[in-house]
Amino acid sequence: MPHKDTVMICAGGTGGHMFPALALAHDVIARGCAVVFVTDDRGRKFIPDDIDALIEVIAAGTLPSGLVGKLKGAMNLALGYLKSRRIVSKYAPKIAIGFGGYPSLPPMMVAQHKQILTVIHEANAVLGKANAYLAPKADRIALSLPDFSSLEEADAVRAVVTGNPVRSGIAALYAEPYMVPDVDAPFHIAVMGGSLGAKVMADIVPDALASLAPDLKSRLSVVQQCHIEDTAQVDEIYKGAGIAADIRPFIDDMPEVLKASHLIIARSGASTVAEVSIAGVPAVYVPYPHHADMQQKVNAEIVSTKGGAWVMLENHFTPSALAGRVESLMRSPETLFKAAEGARSCAKPEAGRKLGNLVVALIKGWDKNASKQYDYTQGHEG
Structure with a gap:
């Protein structure tokens, strides 16, 4: 049996993070990739039992206001980072995709530190805090909307418009x-x-x-x-x-x-x-x-x-x-x-396939040759 490329999908614990992550998972599994999810206890509840994927749950709180809250949040992120190091060593992913939310931050940071390919996907018109932190070192920044205004100029050259993936039934x-x-x-x-x-x-x-x-x-x-x-x-x-x-x-x-x-x-x-x-x-x-x-x-x-x-x-x-x-x-x-x-007229029904194309092209080293098949905004092609 041929070796499967492992895709690590990292997402926060809300439907806004998990539903696009699940849509991508189904796409790359259909292409023959192995998938490991990294999320928190909330995100775990969104993952169906019948999906052919591995699941790792980490501690990863927010960073609320107040000294005690910030210390507790920082501790959870630190614990999440330590577990993420073990997860990355265990599965050796070829690529990591972050969908935002604090639980995505520790595993994506580990992937970037180990120089594993990383993509962040931003569902909203403005980068969230986790994605904004990860953007400078991400190999690609996948956007739902053709709006680069929230990106630094150095990051915009690595951005691609894919749309926001939705579940196949939708x-x-x-x-x-x-x-x-x-x-x-x-x-x-x-x-x-x-x-x-x-x-x-x-x-x-x-x-x-x-x-x-x-x-x-x-x-x-x-x-x-x-x-x-x-x-x-x-x-x-x-x-x-x-x-x-x-x-x-x-x-x-x-x-x-x-x-x-x-x-x-x-x-x-x-x-x-x-x-x-x-x-x-x-x-x-x-x-x-x-x-x-x-x-x-x-x-x-x-x-x-x-x-x-x-x-x-x-x-x-x-x-x-x-x-x-x-x-x-x-x-x-x-x-x-x-x-x-x-x-x-605002819909992008092929967003899951386009993001899947980007993931596969990066894994195979085809990204620059294949860039024309993605919705790059003019002036921002790879």
Whole structure:
């Protein structure tokens, strides 16, 4: 049996980090590579049991404010680094790909110190802290968007636009048409707060939908992701309003939910935006407001400028404001039809294959010869 090249995939513990990592893993496994994941306890939960990959869990906290918090975070990173040294020695990867998040930092640092090929993938419009730290020594910087403004000039020459990989079941939705609802037909809404849920969605969305006119409420069917502790409250509001609702702590059948939806109400993390755009579903995005670089606002505005979404900042995200938006959309199929096309115009359904191409080309030493097959921004080809 021929020796398999080992690809080490390093990612933080949220869906925004893990879903693109899983998409790449499936691609390179299909090409005959061996895969080892390095993540934390949270990230481990996203990896399906049936994937043909090895998994290593490391300690890797954030670096919060406050002296005690910083010391604890630094200790976790140090422990993660020591374990990562053992992992790299054990598997001898040909290449390491980091998808951001603090758990990706120790194994990627070890790979760079050992002069193993490294690629960082940035899902958002602005480099996250871990990726920004790793960028100067990365062999390639894979971007989801053709925006090099967050890169230092010396790093931009190694950047390539691949898009943000999504799960295969969601990528397949790119070929599916958006089913425009008639003004008196059932109307399906999916409410998502990211992989960990968002309390603001539980606080605002049910009250907003419950305040709609009776003829609109009778059409509604809602799938809402929320924290377990908010489930009873959310369910009670929907039942009291006579709205059919499916309340879940996690949406594990996302392709089916996206395919059935006429409107998405969600945070605008990079993976959510990529998946919703590929599915071609109009969205109301409520960016997470506490990132210093406002990365989710930037993600959402990219789609809204194409007419595929509406952005509601959290300080303006009230039940009455949301109800007004939903009512206008439910009564205007033409607006939804145009928005669906606007959303799909932002999609990059081949992102997983393009990132896989880059990984294989680097392993084989073909990168410079093969650069034309990647979406390099003009002036930044390898």
